[in-house]
Amino acid sequence: MRERQVPLGINTAVGAVTVVVCCLAPGGLDAQGRDARLAVLTLGVAVFAATVGDLAAVAVTAGVAFLLFDGFVEGRYGDLVWTGRADVVHVALLYAAGLTGLVLGAAHGSRHRRRGGGPLPVVPGQLRVSGWSAPEQRVRNAAGR
Numbered sequence: 001m002r003e004r005q006v007p008l009g010i011n012t013a014v015g016a017v018t019v020v021v022c023c024l025a026p027g028g029l030d031a032q033g034r035d036a037r038l039a040v041l042t043l044g045v046a047v048f049a050a051t052v053g054d055l056a057a058v059a060v061t062a063g064v065a066f067l068l069f070d071g072f073v074e075g076r077y078g079d080l081v082w083t084g085r086a087d088v089v090h091v092a093l094l095y096a097a098g099l100t101g102l103v104l105g106a107a108h109g110s111r112h113r114r115r116g117g118g119p120l121p122v123v124p125g126q127l128r129v130s131g132w133s134a135p136e137q138r139v140r141n142a143a144g145r
Contacts, residue, residue, distance in 0.1 A: 011054045015061030018048045023068050037073050038090065041065050042097040049101025053109070058098040065094050 022044035025037055045065050049058040067080065069090065075081040 011057035019065040046097040046101035049098045050105035053105045062094040062098045
């Protein structure tokens with residue numbers, strides 16, 4: 001297993017802020033307004049997942065997203081309400097968005113690495129500037145190129 005670049009706590013906090021911002025999207029309290037807020041929340045979870053690429057943080061964020069949606073959009077003033085199959089669909093939708101975002105983010109990252117878009121390799125003793133090693137850069141500068 002590879003080492004995390006960003007700690008789980010930081011990724012989870014960023015996910016929580018993303019979800020709160022998505023829950024603040026304006027919308028009426030009728031059925032269409034709730035569905036629109038759920039769509040914004042689902043999109044937010046997917047974009048967060050694609051950006052972060054951390055499975056544990058995405059799982060926590062999708063769970064928090066459901067609780068905030070259920071408590072503040074479906075319920076009133078943070079009261080959690082369980083409406084049966086509809087809530088199961090909401091949970092499944094949020095986790096599916098997270099999984100889709102993870103897959104798309106991984107696919108984009110692998111395509112980016114295959115094209116050579118990753119960082120240039122650093123060889124000890126050579127500083128890479130503009131794709132040229134330091135000795136090559138000095139030769140090019142001396143030649144006036």
